[in-house]
């Protein structure tokens with residue numbers, strides 16, 4: 078805290094400041110509350126439960142479609158089954174092999190011929206891509222089959238937010254509106270996760286895609302009736318399913334040429350009324366499913382479900398699950414009016430793009446309302462009212478505060494509903510952002526010139542009956558989260574100035590000494606005391622998310638102006654390593670110890686630095702109006718050469734420093750707030766292969782790629798580079814199209830010398846080698862990934878553990894020179910180990926004598942896991958994380974004609 082005041086007019090002025098801390102610290106409204114169900118007293122069902130007279134059905138197949146309200150249904154089934162000890166068919170691993178078609182063998186405890194002593198399954202209800210034939214291996218054919226659909230427009234909103242980082246089409250699109258405006262710019266059929274981006278319901282129902290969709294092109298037309306509100310009054314056009322299913326009967330609705338989920342062309346010409354393919358598919362679904370619920374009429378659907386299953390109404394009383402933060406009853410506003418013109422356009426486009434889902438939805442919406450008519454509209458309405466009343470009563474009993482807590486207030490992440498991407502446009506999703514606590518806020522500190530403070534001191538304002546002394550107060554060392562500060566100013570008046578004041582001036586005295594000391598014993602000169610309570614503007618709220626994409630370690634910092642009234646400007650934002658474990662950035666003299674200085678001095682900062690990626694983050698100053706937020710993207714850059722003595726696998730604590738200002742305090746150009754970030758672990762590769770080549774080159778023209786091997790790992794007896802394009806696809810689950818594309822690319826590159834012996838490599842050395850290539854077609858090709866690295870080194874112990882067997886028989890040195898070298902080393906050192914680099918099938922490869930090179934072209938430089946490799950105990954463990962290849966791309970263009 079500093080104070081500057083004038084020394085003129087011979088008036089003694091003492092200023093005493095007390096900082097009063099208000100009781101409520103930040104975060105009061107964000108107190109921890111246990112989300113979800115907290116049973117305070119036993120739930121008593123209503124006095125008049127609707128107990129049906131028929132026996133309740135307990136063999137159930139629920140096709141849990143995605144993003145359609147299915148988790149809310151699932152929770153009812155879990156509760157019902159758990160209470161009655163029913164047996165669930167659960168996935169043996171994560172989901173039932175989704176997105177592949179369901180297989181009975183993926184069910185935990187499934188025995189093909191009904192073998193085993195276990196009782197049969199009662200309920201199959203988790204996510205799957207429906208495959209009736211296989212389902213009937215697990216569940217009896219007289220099970221009750223049901224599912225749920227949702228308006229494709231609401232579903233698209235939900236899916237875009239949730240699968241933003243999973244679907245490659247969504248990932249590329251800045252927003253759902255941009256995606257739907259031109260989906261073909263982003264959507265590539267068959268690409269990873271792209272079934273989430275189009276006709277997800279159709280896909281989940283296991284339906285094949287119609288032949289028309291493979292041939293027609295152009296932008297889709299609007300479907301006939303994009304208004305679902307009116308759908309329910311339309312007569313149903315379908316019959317109910319045949320009740321006994323024959324496992325040998327037809328399992329798909331119609332013969333089709335497309336038995337995958339590829340949807341290669343536009344739905345333009347798909348006329349929902351006339352498409353026999355769709356009619357067949359829907360009729361087939363009708364024959365399989367006893368009931369399909371509609372998310373938009375969730376309660377009506379539940380009443381019908383309870384009726385169909387002969388369950389009591391209480392059995393279907395539950396709460397909404399898996400909603401995005403801020404979602405209005407699952408985004409059902411889509412169907413319930415109140416939409417802006419843009420929303421309406423987005424809705425229409427979503428239904429067109431998801432034309433098959435729209436057909437499905439229209440169909441099941443109609444059949445729901447046909448059933449409602451059969452049930453009796455009046456009877457249904459009162460049952461729905463009863464259901465809602467019971468839900469409300471249950472909520473009062475079970476939920477703290479009587480209602481669901483918005484996920485953003487659930488501070489314990491373990492309880493938060495899992496959402497990849499709440500917030501839609503977040504790169505990678507808002508659900509995974511972590512709050513970063515502020516450590517300190519400080520001002521720029523006084524500018525000094527030759528040790529003398531140069532802050533301008535304002536002259537007192539003298540009027541006829543008063544003198545006003547402008548004071549500048551710098552509140553530097555307030556604990557973070559301080560909401561209010563009390564400033565107390567005490568004024569003395571001296572008749573005669575003390576000699577020290579004459580010598581040094583008040584300003585200096587007040588800066589070097591506590592004011593009370595200067596004026597001790599001068600109580601008689603006391604004139605007045607004034608105080609004021611200042612409300613402090615809260616610093617921006619910072620959240621961060623760290624992730625690795627294509628070997629790049631990225632951090633997104635989300636800066637939120639948490640003030641509900643004031644605008645702020647962000648002037649700079651940096652991520653710095655902080656090796657100052659106790660974090661004491663303010664030195665006793667009041668100056669701020671910048672942590673990067675500390676790191677530079679200790680040499681650690683050169684281990685890695687975070688660079689802000691400007692294109693993605695906008696420019697500074699970045700204005701943030703009240704409650705506005707902005708994302709800043711950073712990439713970790715790690716140097717190839719470790720600084721001398723640098724530690725490996727270093728855990729680096731990080732801080733972020735945000736420089737900001739507010740127009741309300743024009744004299745405070747910059748305020749710095751420091752935040753604690755999660756630390757990262759730097760696993761630096763010690764053996765790095767880089768490659769460079771001229772680019773572009775022309776087809777059929779010979780070009781050379783220079784490979785440089787930087788060895789800071791250990792001595793190697795022999796190093797070889799082997800061009801092995803055939804290994805590119807091995808062991809990876811590429812879809813057919815990707816596999817063919819990759820094969821075509823590899824066939825287009827000819828390496829003139831596939832086997833290259835580089836000779837001995839000493840630790841600390843760099844080897845350079847040129848290899849000639851030729852490209853047979855145009856395109857962009859990568860030349861590092863398939864250049865296998867074979868390393869051979871010596872070790873003195875000869876008994877690897879049994880699990881550490883070499884995977885490659887080809888790993889022994891083949892050239893006479895290398896063999897000679899090996900033999901000489903064997904003679905001198907005992908035994909040699911040959912390390913062949915191949916594509917590993919597991920991330921942790923434990924073998925003797927063979928270093929397996931990871932497939933990633935650019936392995937993550939900052940990784941949380943180290944892959945250790947077996948080496949004899951005398952040697953340090955050689956980790957695959959210490960070996961890296963950097964990618965090298967060549968652009969091949971047509972020769973000039």
Ligand SMILES: Nc1ncnc2c1ncn2[C@@H]1O[C@H](COP(=O)(O)OS(=O)(=O)O)[C@@H](OP(=O)(O)O)[C@H]1O
Pocket residue numbers: 142143144145146147148149231234235236372373375396397398399400401402404406407408409
């Ligand atoms: N009762 C009810 N009625 C209407 N809508 C509901 C209901 N329960 C959940 N939801 C909304 O459904 C979305 C989650 O769907 P799922 O549970 O099927 O998602 S998941 O595939 O299991 O992740 C999710 O949608 P969004 O919030 O739009 O993402 C939920 O809000």
